[in-house]
Amino acid sequence: MKIVTMKIWVRRAPAVACAAVACGVALSSCGISLADNGAGAVARQFAAALERQDASAAAAFTTAPGQAGDALTSTLQAMHPEKVDVAVHRPVEYSDGTASFSLTTTYSWPEGRTFETTSNGTARHLSSGWKVSWEPSIIYPGLPVGGQLRQIRTDATPSPSVRSRSGKTFMYLQPVNEIVLDPTRTTDVGRSTRALARSLAPIAPLITSDVIAAKLSKSEGRAITAVTLRDSDMEVLTSSPSAVPGVTVRKAGKLVMADRRLMSPLETGLTNYWQAIRDATSGWQVQMTAPGLVPRKLTGAQGPAGPNVRTTVDQGMQLTLGDAAVEVGQPATILAFDAGTGAVLGMAQNSYAVDRGINIDDAYPAGSTLTPVFSTVERVANEQKQSSAELLDRLGLGVQFTVPGASAPTAKRPGVQTVDFRPGDLNVSMLNMGALGVALSRSVSGTMSSVAPYVIDGVPTKVAGGSLGELDRSMTAPILKAMSATAKNGDASDLTRAPGLRALVGTNGPQGPGWFVGLQDRKVIVVYCEGEKSGTAALQVAQKYFRIR
Numbered sequence: 193m194k195i196v197t198m199k200i201w202v203r204r205a206p207a208v209a210c211a212a213v214a215c216g217v218a219l220s221s222c223g224i225s226l227a228d229n230g231a232g233a234v235a236r237q238f239a240a241a242l243e244r245q246d247a248s249a250a251a252a253f254t255t256a257p258g259q260a261g262d263a264l265t266s267t268l269q270a271m272h273p274e275k276v277d278v279a280v281h282r283p284v285e286y287s288d289g290t291a292s293f294s295l296t297t298t299y300s301w302p303e304g305r306t307f308e309t310t311s312n313g314t315a316r317h318l319s320s321g322w323k324v325s326w327e328p329s330i331i332y333p334g335l336p337v338g339g340q341l342r343q344i345r346t347d348a349t350p351s352p353s354v355r356s357r358s359g360k361t362f363m364y365l366q367p368v369n370e371i372v373l374d375p376t377r378t379t380d381v382g383r384s385t386r387a388l389a390r391s392l393a394p395i396a397p398l399i400t401s402d403v404i405a406a407k408l409s410k411s412e413g414r415a416i417t418a419v420t421l422r423d424s425d426m427e428v429l430t431s432s433p434s435a436v437p438g439v440t441v442r443k444a445g446k447l448v449m450a451d452r453r454l455m456s457p458l459e460t461g462l463t464n465y466w467q468a469i470r471d472a473t474s475g476w477q478v479q480m481t482a483p484g485l486v487p488r489k490l491t492g493a494q495g496p497a498g499p500n501v502r503t504t505v506d507q508g509m510q511l512t513l514g515d516a517a518v519e520v521g522q523p524a525t526i527l528a529f530d531a532g533t534g535a536v537l538g539m540a541q542n543s544y545a546v547d548r549g550i551n552i553d554d555a556y557p558a559g560s561t562l563t564p565v566f567s568t569v570e571r572v573a574n575e576q577k578q579s580s581a582e583l584l585d586r587l588g589l590g591v592q593f594t595v596p597g598a599s600a601p602t603a604k605r606p607g608v609q610t611v612d613f614r615p616g617d618l619n620v621s622m623l624n625m626g627a628l629g630v631a632l633s634r635s636v637s638g639t640m641s642s643v644a645p646y647v648i649d650g651v652p653t654k655v656a657g658g659s660l661g662e663l664d665r666s667m668t669a670p671i672l673k674a675m676s677a678t679a680k681n682g683d684a685s686d687l688t689r690a691p692g693l694r695a696l697v698g699t700n701g702p703q704g705p706g707w708f709v710g711l712q713d714r715k716v717i718v719v720y721c722e723g724e725k726s727g728t729a730a731l732q733v734a735q736k737y738f739r740i741r
Contacts, residue, residue, distance in 0.1 A: 230283070230285065230322060231283055231284075231285050231291030231293065231315040231317070231322045232280065232283030232285075232291075232293065233322070234253050234315060234321070234322040234323060234324060235280045235283050235291075235293045235295075235313065235315060235324060236280050237253050238250050238253040238254070238324050239278035239279070239280050239295060240278070241253065242264070242276055242278045242297070243276050243277060243278050245268050245273070245276055247260075247261055247264035247265040247268055248261050248265075250264055251264055251326075253323060253324050254323055254324045254325070254326040255316060255318070255323045255324065255325050255326050256326040259326055260326045263328055263331065263339075263340070264331070266340040267331055267340045267341045267342070270340050270341065270342030270343065271299055271341055271342060271343045271478070272343060273299040273300055273301060273343070274300055274301050274302060275299075275300040276297065276298070276299055276300070277297070277298040277300070278295055278296070278297050278298075279295065279296045279297075280293055280294075280295060281293065281294045281295070281296065282294055289316060289317040290314060290315065290316055290317070290325075291314065291315040291316075291317075291322070292312065292313070292314050292315075293312075293313050293314075293315070294310060294311065294312050294313065295310065295311050295312075295313060295330065296308065296309070296310045297309050297310075297311070297331075299343070299478075301343065301476070305476055305493075307343070307478045307490065307491050309332050309333075309490075310333075311329060311330050311331065311332060311333050312329070312330075312333070313325070313327070313330045314327075332480060332490075334480075335480060335482070336482045336485070337482075338482055338483050339480060339481060339482030339483075339485075340480075340481055340482075341478060341479070341480055341481075341490070342478070342479050342481055342487075343476060343477070343478050343479075344476070344477050344479060345474050345475070345476060346474065346475040346476060346477050346492065346494050347470055347473070347474055347475070348470075348473045348474070348475070348494060348495055348496055348497040348498065349497060350497055351364075351365040351470070351497075352466060352469055352470070352497070352498045352499060352500045352501060353365070353500050353501070354447065354462050354466055354500070354501040354503060355500050355501065355502050355503060356503060356505050356506065356507045357503065357504050357505060357506055357535070357537075358506070358507070359502075360450075360507065361450045362449070362450060362451075362462075362503060362505055362507060363447050363448060363449055363450060363459070363462060363463075363466070364447065364448065364450055365445050365446070365447055365448075366422060366445070366446060366447075366448050367422075367423055367443065367444075367445055368420050368421065368422055368423075368443075368444055368445065368446040368448070369420065369421045369422070369423065369425075369426055369441050369442070369443060369444075370417045370420050370441070370442040370443075370444050371388070371392065371417065371418045371419050371420070371421065371433050371439065371441060372415050372416070372417050372418070372439065372440050372441075372442050373385070373388060373404065373408070373415065373416055373418055373436075373438055373439050374415035374438050374439075374440070375408055375411075375413060375415070375438060376413065376415075376438075377437070377438040378436075378437040378438030379437070380437070381408065381438070382405075383437075384436050384437050384438045384439065385401045385404045385405050385408070386401045387436045387437075388401075388404060388418060388433055388436045388439055389401040389403075389404055390431075391429060391430075391431045391432070391433045391435075391436060392418065392419060392429070392433065394428050394429055394430055395421065395425045395428045395429060396419050396421070396425075399418055399419045403418075404416070404418050418439075420444075420446060422448070426441075447459075447462075447463045447466055447467075451507060451511075453511060453514075454507065454510050454511060454514065455514060455540070456505075456510055456513075456514070456538065456539050456540055457525070457539050457540070457541055457546075457551060457552060458505065458536070458538075458539050458552075458597065458598055458647065461552075461595070461596070461597045461598040461599055461647070462501065462503065462597050462598075462647070465501060465596055465597045465648060465651075466501055469498035469499070469501065470498060472495070472498065473495040473496060473497065473498040474495060475492060475493050475494030475495050476492050476493060477489055477490075477491070477492030477494075478490045478491050478492060501597070501648060502648065502649040502650070503597060503647055503648055503649065504530070504533075504535035504536055504537060504646065504647055504648075504649065505536070505537065505538055505647070506528075506537045506538055509528050509537045509538040509741075510537075510538035510539075510540065512538075512737060512740055512741050513526050513527070513528060513538045513539065513540035513737065514540040515736065515740055516540070516733050516734075516736040516737040516740065517540040517541050517542045517545070517733060518542045519732050519733050519735075519736040520542070520721065520729040520732050520733060521544070522544055522721060522722060522723035522724070522726065522729055523541075523542070523544040523545040523547075523548045523550055523721060523722040523723060524541060524542050524544070524545055524719065524720070524721045524729060524730070524733050525539070525540070525541035525542075525545045525550055525622065525719070525720045525721075526539070526540055526541070526717065526718070526719045526720075526733055526734075526737065527539045527552070527622055527626055527717070527718045528715055528716070528717055528718075529626045529629065529630055529645060529715065529716040529717075529718070530630075530714070530715065530716075531629070531630055531633035531634070531711060531714045531715055531716050532630075532633065532634060532637065532639070532714065533630075533643065534626070534627065534630045534643040534644060534645045534646060535645070535646060535647075536595070536598060536626070536645055536646065536647045537715065539552065539598075544723075545722075548722065550720070550722070552595070552598050552599065552621065552622050552623055553593075553594075553599050553621055553623070554621060555619035555620055555621045555624070556619060556620065556621070556700075556705050556720065557618075557619055557700035557705060558618045558619065558620050558625075558698070558700070558707065559698050559699050559700030559701065559704075559705070559706075559707070560698035560699060560700070561696050561697065561698030561699070561707040561709070562589070562618060562620075562696065562698070563698065564670070564671055564674035564675070564678075564696065565587070565589070565628070565671055565696075566618075568667055568670045568671050568674075569583045569584060569587075569667065571670075572664065572666055572667045575666075576664075581658070582658070583667065584658075585657075585658030585659055585660065585661075586631075586642055586659070586660060586661045586662065586663060587627070587628050587631050587632075587642060587663070587667075588624055588626075588627025588628050588630070588631055588642050588644075588660060589618070589620055589624050589627070589628055590657065590658045591624070591627075591655050591656065591657050591658040591659070591660065592621075592655070592656045592657045593621070593623045593624070593627070593644055593645060593653050593654070593655060594653065594654040594656070595623065595644075595645055595646060595647055595653045596646075596647065596648050596651045596653070597646075597647035597648040597651070598623075598645075598647045622718050622720055623645050625707065625709050625718045625720075626645050626716055626718050627642060627643075627644065627645055627660075628709065629709050629710075629711055629716030629717075629718065630642070630643060630645070630716050631643075631660075631663060631668070632668055632671060632672055632675070632694075632711060633711050633714070633716060634663075635663050635665065635668035635669075635672070636672065636711075640662055640663045640664070640665065640668075641660070641661065641662050641663060642660040642661065642663060643660065644660060672694055675694035675695055675696055675711065676694050678694075678695045678696065678697055679693040679694055679695045679710075682695075682697070683695075683697040683698075683727070683731070684697050684708070684710070684731065684734075686731070686735075687731065687734060687735050687738060688735070688738065688739070689738045689739055690710070690712050690738040691712075692712055692713070693710055693711070693712045694710070694711040694712070695708065695709065695710045695711070696708070696709040696710075697709075697727065697730070697731065698727065699726055699727035702724065702725075703723065703724060703726070704721060704722050704723055704724070704725075704726030704727065705720060705721060705722045705726050706720075706721045706722075706725075706726030706727035706728070706729060706730040707719065707720060707721075707727075707730055708730040708731060708733070708734045710734060712738075717734060717737060719733045719734050719737075721733065
């Protein structure tokens with residue numbers, strides 16, 4: 193028996209072995225040394241490689257480098273630890289050329305999460321020297337061949353849902369199927385593309401071979417998700433997409449609309465907010481898994497279920513806006529706000545606007561739309577010796593909004609750019625236009641202050657670049673008068689079924705963009721269109737809204 197540097201050869205008898213273990217010295221993989229060519233040394237080399245998370249190097253110290261490398265790589269990748277500490281204890285050599293030792297392995301992750309396991313190992317003296325006898329149980333006691341340890345995220349149940357202003361479910365988590373095409377896994381990408389489009393046609397006819405090909409072109413050789421289908425959609429298909437070379441069907445969970453007729457650009461922002469709640473209440477778990485076996489929990493912790501997300505979205509309004517947005521064959525986006533509170537009631541856009549990447553945060557040229565506003569602001573600023581910029585801020589035009597549930601965290605925020613406040617020099621977002629409309633509507637009811645738009649109840653909007661504030665009737669009254677004139681005798685006078693309408697209409701030249709801002713029935717409607725005759729297109733979208741609301 194060899195303990196530390198002493199050689200004492202004995203028969204492997206239970207009593208002697210127990211005595212040897214009892215007087216063994218516990219050694220860390222980075223602690224004091226045994227003989228360089230002893231079983232303890234190879235155990236420590238094996239442990240040191242694991243600490244470096246170098247599976248190949250650790251496997252090289254075993255009797256089966258190939259099997260060990262696969263198993264160690266699988267566990268290290270599935271555990272994805274920030275740090276691994278491995279301690280070697282009680283290395284004992286026996287007279288038959290074998291040895292025993294134990295390992296204490298500690299996996300660490302951020303936020304103080306750790307998992308410690310103790311396993312037993314053996315070693316053999318071969319012609320090439322001492323080697324760790326490979327057994328999966330050296331990773332974890334009882335780990336079968338092909339098994340691994342893994343650290344996974346867990347989410348509290350029930351999952352929060354996103355609710356509309358009436359309290360009904362607007363969006364909820366549902367199992368979905370991601371149809372993934374990997375061009376590197378098919379010998380004929382064109383054939384696979386066409387075959388996949390044919391397979392999807394019964395439920396997703398718009399996902400044509402050209403659409404799939406365009407996604408592949410942008411992916412630069414990486415796998416793409418052609419479409420995401422609910423389980424009920426999969427039942428409609430007459431052939432399985434996974435039968436197409438290069439295609440796999442990946443199960444996932446996704447926040448989806450409860451009413452399948454609805455689509456909204458707000459989905460991205462609401463999903464981001466919902467996901468933040470899930471992240472804050474998420475837990476973790478270490479499991480032992482193996483083919484054909486149910487995963488076994490070894491340790492972990494789980495936070496409480498998160499609250500539902502209460503929004504200001506009106507589902508009926510959202511449906512109306514969606515129908516209005518598809519009225520024209522060019523990029524069109526339409527928003528509705530509550531005229532008293534600034535709450536966003538809904539937002540919709542057509543496929544042309546989606547393709548253009550138009551969003552609620554970006555600023556676009558206002559053109560002639562705000563001419564009545566500019567002239568009034570400049571006059572009031574001169575009369576009252578105030579800054580035009582400050583007055584624009586109070587109207588919601590000179591500030592930048594970040595609206596939880598509407599603003600995408602990764603979206604570019606160009607902000608507002610002004611040059612002497614002349615028509616054509618001011619860029620505004622749809623949120624700015626909505627805030628202007630709400631400020632003017634509030635002044636009609638006698639509430640002389642502006643407010644920020646919002647989507648999630650109780651969650652404030654961030655306002656940057658200036659301050660909202662008190663309004664002066666000497667400024668709002670002339671603007672409202674001009675808007676009434678536009679609705680009665682001006683560019684918006686052809687609109688029907690909109691009693692009491694006040695409107696701002698304008699473009700930024702022949703190619704737009706074109707705007708419509710309407711105050712009617714305690715709501716503010718903002719329409720933004722791009723392309724040729726975009727001012728006319730904006731009026732067409734507005735008319736469709738008033739006709740079907």
